[in-house]
Amino acid sequence: MKKLLFLLLLNCLLLADTLPNRISTTINSVNSDTVQVATSIPKGISGIVIHNYGNKLSAITHRLISKGGQQAIIKPYYGLGHKNLPTIKSNIEKGDKVIFGNFYNNVLLIAPDEESYSKTVKTLQRSFVHPDIYAMDLIVNDEKKISFKNLKSFAKKNQIGLVLITTDKNIMVLDPMSSKYLSSLPLTITPKQTMSPFYARFEQISNSIFGTNSKQKFSEYYQGVSQIK
DSSP, rough: OOOHHHHHHHHHHHHHHTTTTEEEEEEEEOSSEEESSSOOOOOOOOEEEEEETTTTTTEEEEEEEEEEEEEEEEEEEOOOOOTTOOOOOOOOTTTTTEEEEETEEEEEEEEHOOOOOOOOOOOOOOSEEHHHHHHHHHHTTTTOOOOOHHHHHHHHHOOOEEEEEOSSSSEEEETEEETTTEEEEEOOOOOOSEEEEEEEOOSOTTTTTTTTOOOOHHHHHHHHHTTOO
16 A cells, blocks of 8 residues: 555656756857757747846846757747836847746646546646636637637736646647647546536536537547647
8 A cells, every 4th residue: 555655656746847847048149030048948948038237127028939959049028018018129148048938837737627637736736727717718719719829828918838738648738839849748547528628617618619510528628639739
């Protein structure tokens, strides 16, 4: 019995350690649309550039998407999008600080049912945004299916760094800002049934939100997550 409990605990610890974490580095050099950073970064991880203006003043100026190794693509920084806040127009400079995975502690989990959702949340040591909020966002914006585009929009508004998508084989780890899958995790539990379009604490949004006409709920969920693009 003690051995079984030990193995279960070890599995939970290993699973919790497999999610990507925040990485801090600096800019080594700048080209027209790419930069070289001081640390090798896995492909697809997004981050931010912070420029130091002196006198204890600093600000986020750009976003980056890692190309793998020490290369990253420069992207505009959206900021908070408030009309009364100034727009920062500084250039990226050598020595600027970079934080990759700056919101990786904040996670959205898409799961087929309450049991698998709860089990995964308890296993992973992150801060989870409940899928109810994402479901409501889809309704408000009249979205017909989950897509990289609306996941990115939702992540920007709610400072979400990672989206975990439960499939029939594993849990895919997505960076919503780069729309790249970074890795996968083993399933914590095999669900006995599924909700359509995904687990949430209120009635189903729509039987066709994933763009499938299947009436079989089990197939709807798994067909749906396999079509996210």
